[in-house]
Amino acid sequence: MTFDYSRTVSTSASPAAIWALWSDPSTWASWDPAVVSVSLDGDFVQGASGTMVLTGGIEVPVTLEIVEPGARYLDQLVMGELVIRIDHVVAAGDSGAEVTVSTLITGPGANDIGPMVTADAPRALDALTAMAENGAV
Template sequence: MGFEHSLTVSTSAPTAAIWALWSEPSSWPAWDPAVVGVTLDGPFEQGTTGTMTLAGPFEVPVVLAVVVPGERYVDELTMGELVIRIDHLVVASADGGSEVTVSTTVQGPGAEDVGPMVTAQAPLALAALVGSAESA
């Protein structure tokens, strides 16, 4: 069993402005209330590992499972037997802005209970991300 959640918003910000925030983990706490800090052990590219400190606070291992520069990244957090995958996708829209989609899957024991807690702040994080990108 697992949990899935997806949210899409439209913004006047170009894809490059969204990507600039996503690809700079030190900016994540500014727009994602669930994130206290992120330390990567290498560049922002596929396969890079690190540690994410979440509100609580507690630290969890993170790996960049997929990175398509300027377009998409997937970070994967492991919490015991739970695996949380957060897929971030930005696509240019005809008006010069973009559509931003964040999809979360949680797999493992208790995923149905943990999932709603993991995604509770997603609308706030996405709104703050877009707001930051629009004012950049």
Template sequence: MTFEHEGSIATTASPAAIWRLWSDTGTWAQWDPPVERVVLDGPFRIGTTGTLTLAGGIEAPFELTVVRAEERYVDRLTLGELVIDIDHRVEAHGDGALVTVHTTIEGPGADQIGPMVTADAPVALAALVAMAEAPAPVA
């Protein structure tokens, strides 16, 4: 079984501002509601693995399968027989950027778990964009 979901949002933030938040896994819990903690086992590049701790203490191992600075990254989570690929893309658009997240879930029960996994996706996109658009703190 396969489940797919995609959402996009336009922002006045630059692709570089979006990328800074994406590539700093320490920010993920600030803009992605189900994420409580992220541990990355190395630099933000293809092949690096880590662990996401999700709401309720669920730990999900993941791997970065695509990384193109200021353009795209894909993280692959493996939960038992389910494989979840989350493709994050950003491109210049007008005076800012267009941010798109495409989620593909494969495995038994994908159709049932998919809507739960992607339920907070619009909230996460909006929070990411709000953080990227916020003025930089004064030092």
């Protein structure tokens, strides 16, 4: 089974301001309501891994599969047989940045858990862009 979700927003924040928040996992809990904490074993680079604690105390391994500094990162969470890949892309827009976050979930029950996993995505994007617009980097 596969579940796919994507959302794009425009912001007056610069791509660099968005990237500054994305590339600092210590900020993730401040803009993503599903995240309690993230710790990486090392720098924010492709191949880095660590642990993400989600709301409800659920701890999952996280790996940065792709990191293109200033533009994109893709993280992967493994929860049993479910694999959650979240792709984050930022690009220059007409008066700031275009921010796209896409979630692909594969495995048994993906269609059932997908809406729960992505339920906070709009709030997370709104909070991320607001923080970047307000210079909270």
